[in-house]
Amino acid sequence: MASVSVPARRPGLLGRPTSTTGLWSWFTTVDHKKIGILYGVTAFAFFLVGGVEALLIRVQLARPDQNVISEAAFNELFTMHGVTMVFLVVMPLSAAFFNYFIPLMIGARDVAFPRLNAYSYWAFLFAGIFIYSSWFLGGAPNGGWFGYPPNSVLDPTRGMTFYSLGLLIAGIASTVSAVNLAVTVINMRAPGMTLFRMPVFVWMGLVVQLLLAFSLPIVTIGLVELLFDRRFGTHFFDAAAGGSPVLWQHLFWLFAHPEVYILVLPAMGIVSEILPVFSRKPLFGYQFVVFSGIAIGFIGFGVWAHHMFAVGLGPIANTAFGISTMIIAVPTGVKIFNWLGTMWRGDIRFTTPMLFAIGFIGMFVIGGLSGVSHAVVPADYQQTDTYYIVAHFHYVLFGGAIFGLFGGIYYWWPKVFGRMLSERAGKWNFWIMLVGFNMTFGPMHVLGLQGMPRRIQSYPESLGLTFWNTVSTVGAFLIAVSVLVFLVTAVASFRRPKEMEADPWDARTLEWFTSSPPPEHNFDEIPTVHSLDELWHRKYAETHGGRVVPVPAGGSGRPASGHGRSEGDGGHGSEHGGHGIHLPGPSYYPLIASLGLPIVGYGLIFGWWMVGVGLLVTLAGFYGWILEPSAE
Amino acid sequence: MRRKTLLAVGLVALAAVLGACAPNATQDSLEPAGEFARKSHDLFVPVFWVATGIFVVVEGALVVFAFRYRHRKGREGIPPQVHGNTRLEVAWTILPAVILAGVAVPTVATIFDLARQPEEGTMRVDVLGHQWWWEFNYLEQGFTTANELHIPTGEPVYLRLCGVGLGGIPDAKTPVPTECQPGPPDGPAAAAVGDAVVHSFWVPQLAGTIDVVPGQTNFLWIEADEPGRYPGQCKEFCGLSHAYMKFVVVAHDPGDYQRWVEGQQAPAAMPEPETAAASGAQTFAAQNRCTRCHTIDGLEDQDGQPVVGSNGAPDLTHFMSRECFRGCTLPVTEENLRRWLQNPQAVEAGSWMVVDPPLTEGEIDDLVAFLQTLR
Numbered sequence A: 001m002a003s004v005s006v007p008a009r010r011p012g013l014l015g016r017p018t019s020t021t022g023l024w025s026w027f028t029t030v031d032h033k034k035i036g037i038l039y040g041v042t043a044f045a046f047f048l049v050g051g052v053e054a055l056l057i058r059v060q061l062a063r064p065d066q067n068v069i070s071e072a073a074f075n076e077l078f079t080m081h082g083v084t085m086v087f088l089v090v091m092p093l094s095a096a097f098f099n100y101f102i103p104l105m106i107g108a109r110d111v112a113f114p115r116l117n118a119y120s121y122w123a124f125l126f127a128g129i130f131i132y133s134s135w136f137l138g139g140a141p142n143g144g145w146f147g148y149p150p151n152s153v154l155d156p157t158r159g160m161t162f163y164s165l166g167l168l169i170a171g172i173a174s175t176v177s178a179v180n181l182a183v184t185v186i187n188m189r190a191p192g193m194t195l196f197r198m199p200v201f202v203w204m205g206l207v208v209q210l211l212l213a214f215s216l217p218i219v220t221i222g223l224v225e226l227l228f229d230r231r232f233g234t235h236f237f238d239a240a241a242g243g244s245p246v247l248w249q250h251l252f253w254l255f256a257h258p259e260v261y262i263l264v265l266p267a268m269g270i271v272s273e274i275l276p277v278f279s280r281k282p283l284f285g286y287q288f289v290v291f292s293g294i295a296i297g298f299i300g301f302g303v304w305a306h307h308m309f310a311v312g313l314g315p316i317a318n319t320a321f322g323i324s325t326m327i328i329a330v331p332t333g334v335k336i337f338n339w340l341g342t343m344w345r346g347d348i349r350f351t352t353p354m355l356f357a358i359g360f361i362g363m364f365v366i367g368g369l370s371g372v373s374h375a376v377v378p379a380d381y382q383q384t385d386t387y388y389i390v391a392h393f394h395y396v397l398f399g400g401a402i403f404g405l406f407g408g409i410y411y412w413w414p415k416v417f418g419r420m421l422s423e424r425a426g427k428w429n430f431w432i433m434l435v436g437f438n439m440t441f442g443p444m445h446v447l448g449l450q451g452m453p454r455r456i457q458s459y460p461e462s463l464g465l466t467f468w469n470t471v472s473t474v475g476a477f478l479i480a481v482s483v484l485v486f487l488v489t490a491v492a493s494f495r496r497p498k499e500m501e502a503d504p505w506d507a508r509t510l511e512w513f514t515s516s517p518p519p520e521h522n523f524d525e526i527p528t529v530h531s532l533d534e535l536w537h538r539k540y541a542e543t544h545g546g547r548v549v550p551v552p553a554g555g556s557g558r559p560a561s562g563h564g565r566s567e568g569d570g571g572h573g574s575e576h577g578g579h580g581i582h583l584p585g586p587s588y589y590p591l592i593a594s595l596g597l598p599i600v601g602y603g604l605i606f607g608w609w610m611v612g613v614g615l616l617v618t619l620a621g622f623y624g625w626i627l628e629p630s631a632e
Numbered sequence B: 001m002r003r004k005t006l007l008a009v010g011l012v013a014l015a016a017v018l019g020a021c022a023p024n025a026t027q028d029s030l031e032p033a034g035e036f037a038r039k040s041h042d043l044f045v046p047v048f049w050v051a052t053g054i055f056v057v058v059e060g061a062l063v064v065f066a067f068r069y070r071h072r073k074g075r076e077g078i079p080p081q082v083h084g085n086t087r088l089e090v091a092w093t094i095l096p097a098v099i100l101a102g103v104a105v106p107t108v109a110t111i112f113d114l115a116r117q118p119e120e121g122t123m124r125v126d127v128l129g130h131q132w133w134w135e136f137n138y139l140e141q142g143f144t145t146a147n148e149l150h151i152p153t154g155e156p157v158y159l160r161l162c163g164v165g166l167g168g169i170p171d172a173k174t175p176v177p178t179e180c181q182p183g184p185p186d187g188p189a190a191a192a193v194g195d196a197v198v199h200s201f202w203v204p205q206l207a208g209t210i211d212v213v214p215g216q217t218n219f220l221w222i223e224a225d226e227p228g229r230y231p232g233q234c235k236e237f238c239g240l241s242h243a244y245m246k247f248v249v250v251a252h253d254p255g256d257y258q259r260w261v262e263g264q265q266a267p268a269a270m271p272e273p274e275t276a277a278a279s280g281a282q283t284f285a286a287q288n289r290c291t292r293c294h295t296i297d298g299l300e301d302q303d304g305q306p307v308v309g310s311n312g313a314p315d316l317t318h319f320m321s322r323e324c325f326r327g328c329t330l331p332v333t334e335e336n337l338r339r340w341l342q343n344p345q346a347v348e349a350g351s352w353m354v355v356d357p358p359l360t361e362g363e364i365d366d367l368v369a370f371l372q373t374l375r
Helices: A023-028 A033-060 A070-107 A114-136 A158-185 A200-232 A245-277 A288-303 A315-343 A352-375 A377-383 A387-417 A423-448 A466-493 A535-537 A589-606 A608-627 B002-018 B035-068 B086-114 B189-193 B253-265 B276-286 B333-341 B362-372
Strands: A539-542 A548-550 B121-128 B133-137 B143-146 B148-150 B157-163 B199-201 B210-212 B218-222 B229-231 B248-253
Touching: A023 A033, A033 A070, A033 A114, A033 A466, A033 B143, A070 A114, A070 A158, A070 A200, A070 A245, A070 B157, A114 A158, A114 A589, A158 A200, A158 A589, A200 A245, A200 A288, A200 A589, A245 A288, A245 A315, A245 A352, A245 A387, A288 A315, A288 B253, A315 A352, A315 B035, A315 B086, A315 B148, A352 A377, A352 A423, A352 B035, A352 B086, A377 A423, A377 B035, A377 B086, A387 A423, A387 A466, A423 A466, A589 B133, B002 B276, B035 B086, B121 B148, B121 B199, B121 B210, B133 B148, B143 B148, B143 B253, B143 B276, B148 B253, B157 B199, B157 B210, B210 B218, B248 B253, B276 B362, B333 B362
Parallel strands: B121 B157, B148 B248
Antiparallel strands: A539 A548, B121 B133, B133 B143, B157 B218, B199 B210, B229 B248
């Protein structure tokens, strides 16, 4: 060997990245907090894109008989709006919170598989870019987010091939991340953090990861079959050749109904954290909220055919799924009543996160009630595929999920960025969004019941639907204004000094026990947990009568504000047998390994040689990954 | 004072909700006009009011709690730490379950009621969904219409629906399908499915929705109490011109209906020779032109021989008896017919109608004249 003097070169393809700050560090990071921020920023960017698509849809529908947007473009817009909001906004935005806060809330230093975590993020990002590249490569998906064949198979543009491949890549990202986070929750809890001392948000996180792990394989089968029907001339969904279009509908909804809970349970978890903090009371009926979440997860797998009442499955199937759909309303109701119980006799502070949490309850109740009306099967024969359905699921997914997620953003912003968001602007954001939201989606109930089907590019004046469509369009632009208010507030917050205390809200859970923002290793010392709402009980003691008195200063554990990484490893010798804190090092390989996925995808559309290239890139990524130690 | 304001706001809001429904909606599921639509409506209305009650209670509690337990300036200390109450939990688990059970009973009864089998002598019509028009086959009476379904009032009609027709790629793999035939998916009948896509048949004032699924035969009861025109449209996204796949159910008094049936059963009368209409008929009957897809019962070529058409596109035997065409979105007027014949794709995105080679202005004049004789 010529270079004896050089330290033994580690095996692997590339040198190890070292920087943990600066732009490049974002590409190589395996820190769950940085990955959480990446998820959040990316999802929010897609939120803006999906919002613009929604505005274009509303412009086209503002007046009857319009042709501002052609049929072809309109079909692409509503398809991409749905695909974007479900797969590229609400799911990853929830993933952002799970990534950032599950380890902090359970007292862990990172997720179980940090590099796999980075891989999930990059695969998700590439899935989004891949799907959106279709606009420039022969047409965006245009068969609806539900992609019903034969229409989705027969369509001559490439759109639905991009759809199937893009969602397959996103599915890989979600599956990997689901396993990772589930293992984290099960295995990485701090000493004393039993399952029933976990915050509800972590519980909902666990339920969501299990839902993902069990529902994604189902839609994966459907998407592969769709891809094969489109690309290789198979006949899975071709009735003329003995296939079945209804097969897809089962595969899709057996995934897509649990997906609804995948989208809304994270927001329910967030709301369950916000309400107690700002009511200054513990969550009412903690066990019942947890168990109802688990019940929703289970029953959620047994209601899928309520999307298919008009398919002609027969009265027995329709009865069974109508009843199971009614049953799932019960645990949902239990949650709502417990949230009300939390506010009852509280000392409620109307901060922006609290407003969004209350808004969530108010709007979700409406979505839940209209949902029960779908379970009344003969009534659903009228409602199905009308704007009444559009109204219903926007009350659940916007009034529910998005309001909850916005609450989470305002609640945890100081923790993540060490700066407050303006409360004043936050209140403007909330009220404009609440009014705009109800103006947009409230009238859709009426429109649907009075005869407006979904996914129509225009409607004639004679249907008498003009007034509420116009109102709805105005409301949509109000929502856009509220989002702009948020954007300005978010940018402005970075001009404030970064001097947030650890626990600005007088909160209850462990993420507030460390500095804001947390050091890379999260906690200087892993806390030992003694109870639910650990942080609260370190600050306040409860007498027998339920009265609360602050623990004397200097008590067992005031928040460790100000403790940062500057303390170094020296102070923690005892914890790891004198070896300090081990954190996984940054790595190029998750990015490289996931980069192969979209290349394989393009290859399946444009040419086999690219499939080979993609596989090689993936293989190279995993090869380097395997030979790289997780930490130096 | 505050309470009065709240009450006033609440009443205004309720009035707004009640007055929200447009009075001039013509495709309105809230205005049922027949037995079967009424069954859906009769379930929806009580459920709506139960839901409204729950809405008022829950949202009321939310607003009252938010107001009543808001932080007041000067309040010190921390509220009592209530962790839960098992009795309450049991109560608010069981109470909604009981309410839902009450809703479930009539729901299930109605599901089975709407799915009942037809009796001997029930009037039946086959409904075939095409991209983007509706074919109505009166098998017992022996004729076919498009986009207009005529029924007698006061009589339940049993529809048999299946998805056939051109769709997807222009050079359809299978010959033009013609019939709604139930059968096992691998049987010969299902081969007639062709490149069909899923549609959904919805005429809200007369019945709920039923999908039209390739390879599957579905059924739907409709009935109209009063004579009238009841608009409907395809509800399941079915490609480019989904928004323009409409139809109308025309309900007649039984006597008028019988006269309409007799009119439809008669073959078309060929126009007088040497007229524009007559040369239009010849253009229509020319090989590989209109009759590749369209049928006109009674059509003859120059030699007086009958010309058999095909059912891939609307049957035009009594075209002028219909008020609308192109998925019932255009009135049958001379101007609209011209626009359509000049370039169907310019009128309907993705239309399957092939005009190749394009028609000359003279041919269009003749064809329009001919079509206007098809009463």
